[in-house]
Amino acid sequence: MEIPPVVIDRLPxxxxxxxxxxxxxxxxxSSQELGTRLDVxxxxxxxxxxxxxxxxxxxxxxxxxxxxxxxxxxLGLDKQWRMALVGVGKLGRAILDYQGFAPQGFxxxxxxxxxxxxxxxxxxxxxxxxxxxxxxxxxxxxxxxxIVAVPAEIAQDIIDAxxxxxxxxxxxxxxxxxxxxxxxxxxxxxxxxxxxSMTYYIKNAGRPAASARS
Amino acid sequence: MEIPPVVIDRLPxxxxxxxxxxxxxxxxxSSQELGTRLDVxxxxxxxxxxxxxxxxxxxxxxxxxxxxxxxxxxLGLDKQWRMALVGVGKLGRAILDYQGFAPQGFxxxxxxxxxxxxxxxxxxxxxxxxxxxxxxxxxxxxxxxxIVAVPAEIAQDIIDAxxxxxxxxxxxxxxxxxxxxxxxxxxxxxxxxxxxSMTYYIKNAGRPAASARS
DNA sequence: ATCTGTGAAGCACTTCACAGCG
DNA sequence: CGCTGTGAAGTGCTTCACAGAT
Numbered sequence: 331m332e333i334p335p336v337v338i339d340r341l342p343x344x345x346x347x348x349x350x351x352x353x354x355x356x357x358x359x360s361s362q363e364l365g366t367r368l369d370v371x372x373x374x375x376x377x378x379x380x381x382x383x384x385x386x387x388x389x390x391x392x393x394x395x396x397x398x399x400x401x402x403x404x405l406g407l408d409k410q411w412r413m414a415l416v417g418v419g420k421l422g423r424a425i426l427d428y429q430g431f432a433p434q435g436f437x438x439x440x441x442x443x444x445x446x447x448x449x450x451x452x453x454x455x456x457x458x459x460x461x462x463x464x465x466x467x468x469x470x471x472x473x474x475x476x477i478v479a480v481p482a483e484i485a486q487d488i489i490d491a492x493x494x495x496x497x498x499x500x501x502x503x504x505x506x507x508x509x510x511x512x513x514x515x516x517x518x519x520x521x522x523x524x525x526x527s528m529t530y531y532i533k534n535a536g537r538p539a540a541s542a543r544s
Numbered sequence: 545m546e547i548p549p550v551v552i553d554r555l556p557x558x559x560x561x562x563x564x565x566x567x568x569x570x571x572x573x574s575s576q577e578l579g580t581r582l583d584v585x586x587x588x589x590x591x592x593x594x595x596x597x598x599x600x601x602x603x604x605x606x607x608x609x610x611x612x613x614x615x616x617x618x619l620g621l622d623k624q625w626r627m628a629l630v631g632v633g634k635l636g637r638a639i640l641d642y643q644g645f646a647p648q649g650f651x652x653x654x655x656x657x658x659x660x661x662x663x664x665x666x667x668x669x670x671x672x673x674x675x676x677x678x679x680x681x682x683x684x685x686x687x688x689x690x691i692v693a694v695p696a697e698i699a700q701d702i703i704d705a706x707x708x709x710x711x712x713x714x715x716x717x718x719x720x721x722x723x724x725x726x727x728x729x730x731x732x733x734x735x736x737x738x739x740x741s742m743t744y745y746i747k748n749a750g751r752p753a754a755s756a757r758s
Numbered sequence: 759a760t761c762t763g764t765g766a767a768g769c770a771c772t773t774c775a776c777a778g779c780g
Numbered sequence: 781c782g783c784t785g786t787g788a789a790g791t792g793c794t795t796c797a798c799a800g801a802t
Contacts, residue, residue: 334771342740347721360783368721372783373773380785388779388784405740406747424638430719430736474746475739498749499742501735505644507561507582515745517738521715522644524731525689526556526619528713531729532688533620535712548793574761586761587795594763602762602801 337378341401348398360391414440416488417479418448418458426454468495475499482506551592555615562612574605628654630702631693632662632672640668682709689713696720
C-alpha cells in the first residue's frame, strides 16, 4: 500500500509524544488525548495508524508502550543510524555539538571539510577529514545519512558526492534548492524560509505600541 | 482572497531563486526555467503567482527584478524585522552566530536566558538579559519575532511569555509540541523529526556493502 | 512561436459519522 | 458507554490544457 508522505511526517511526532507519556508511566492513551497534546485531530491520528495495522483497543485506547514500539519499528528507529557531516564551520560545529541526535539513535561518525585549516582538527571525538577522501572513507565504512552544512555554492556537489558513496538520506542545512535522484531522501532545514513565510501573515498587524499590553 | 498556506510557503523559495538570478544579472526568466531550478512545476509557479496579480509577459516570461520586488512586498520582506532570542545555550549561541538572518532583514536585538551564569554575558554585541525582565524589556522596545532555543520543559512557558509581549511570530527550536493562539504564527525547526521520517523510506534498502560502488 | 494566466479536472489529504468491539 | 477503525464525503491543492497576449 502507498502511504501518504504527510502521514510518515506525522509518525515521529506521535512517537515523541508517546515517549513522554511512557516516561511518565502512562499505560494507555486515547486518540483524543494524543490529539489535544499535538494539535492534531483524533480522527487524523486513528486514520494515520490504520495504514499500518490495528493497534488500539476499542473502548480503551492505545497501549502507550506497545504503540511506541510499533512506531519505532515502522519508522526504522529500532536501529542505530550512522551519519557523516560535511562542513565544520560554525554551523557544522553546532551540529556536532548538538545533544539531540544521539539519544534518538543518530550518530555522527565522520566529519569532512575542504578547508586545510580545519582538516585534521579534533572536534567532539572526531578527526575532521578532507572532502577529497570522502569516497575512500565512506566506501570502507558506509553511513546511512549525510548532513550537509557547507556554503550554498558547493552544496550540490557535496550532495552528489555523498550519494555516490551510498548515502540514502540527506539532511541539508545549505540555503539553496538542490536536487537528488529518485529513491534518495532529502529534508531541508531552512530557518530563513520559515521566517520569510511567517512575515506574510504578520506584516499588516502593526508592531504593538511601546507602552501597551499586559 | 484566502491564499493556500502552501503557496505562501513556496514564495520565499521563488524569491531566493530570483535573488540568485538577479545577482547574475539575468533580466527575464520563464516559469519553466524557474521550475526546473526549484523542482516545482511551471504551472504551479504560475498559479501561485496568479493569486497576487499578473507579473509576467506572455511570450517572454517574468522580469527578474520586478517579480523579486513584488515578492518582497507581498511577503513583507521590504522591512527590517526585530527578533528576540530566548535561550543562549549551545544552540542559542549558534543561532546568534548565524550569518544568514541579517542579510535577509532579520536582526536579533535581544537575548534572554534563565541561567544566572549566562545573564550579563556579552555575546555577538548583545548582553544576555534575565528572562524575568522579558516583559519589561520588550514592552519598552517590542520585537516582531521570538526565537525559542530553550529546553523542551520550559518552551511552552517561554512562548506564552513572548506572545504576552506582543510577539506575533515564533521560530521554535525546542523539540516539543507547543500551542499558540490563533493569529500567532509558529514554525518549528526539527532536525530530529526530519531524520526520523526519512528513515522510514531507507530502512529496508540495506546499507551498501563496505567494498562496493563507484 | 512562445510563454502567461486561469477555469476546470484530477488527485491527495482530512474529516465525518457510525458500525462494531471491549 | 467509550473509543477504535474505516468507508464515504468533503476540502484543499496540483496539474491540465488552452485562450490570449506579445
